Amino acid sequence: EAQVTQNPRYLITVTGKKLTVTCSQNMNHEYMSWYRQDPGLGLRQIYYSMNVEVTDKGDVPEGYKVSRKEKRNFPLILESPSPNQTSLYFCASSLRGQLWFGPGTRLTVT
């Protein structure tokens, strides 16, 4: 089944404790992206990747890192999470401009 998977789905952590949210797609898409969704603000892009080893900042990249060593994986790294990074995070991959979204990761930073 064609899909984008994310792990974990739910995470509660403390300020400053490094974490990684994994994202994987099985559709051989070149383009992958991370979004965060906050009430009243809609979806905002964090980082995107046009292909392996090619990443670029989106609209809200501060406090996040990404890597794209393989085509199928695009992990999101929070080196030192802060409470303002509490949000619902979505990974997505794209074919011909249409995005396929993962199920989301709800992150709470206390």
Added chain:
Amino acid sequence: SQQGEEDPQALSIQEGENATMNCSYKTSINNLQWYRQNSGRGLVHLILIRSNEREKHSGRLRVTLDTSKKSSSLLITASRAADTASYFCATEELRGSTLGRLYFGRGTQLTVWP
């Protein structure tokens, strides 16, 4: 910002009625897309309309695009309770450096009552 803006923010209708949602944007686009999100879940692509198209249909969905007014509308005919969700428009800018990036609006929350 290219972010689209949906209108209304919330819409409440009875089953069987039609639901119309609008999206306005600011700059030239390559295409405009509509997505649906059930509460807390991932977004699902509904339909894509290119800048040289004016209208597109998919099942009970009808999308129009007016590039002169920089606006689009999504019509859901004969709505069902299962259509209850948030609907987002997303625009892909007509700029090579941002090809593939989509800018999302804040969404319209549609509630369909049985």
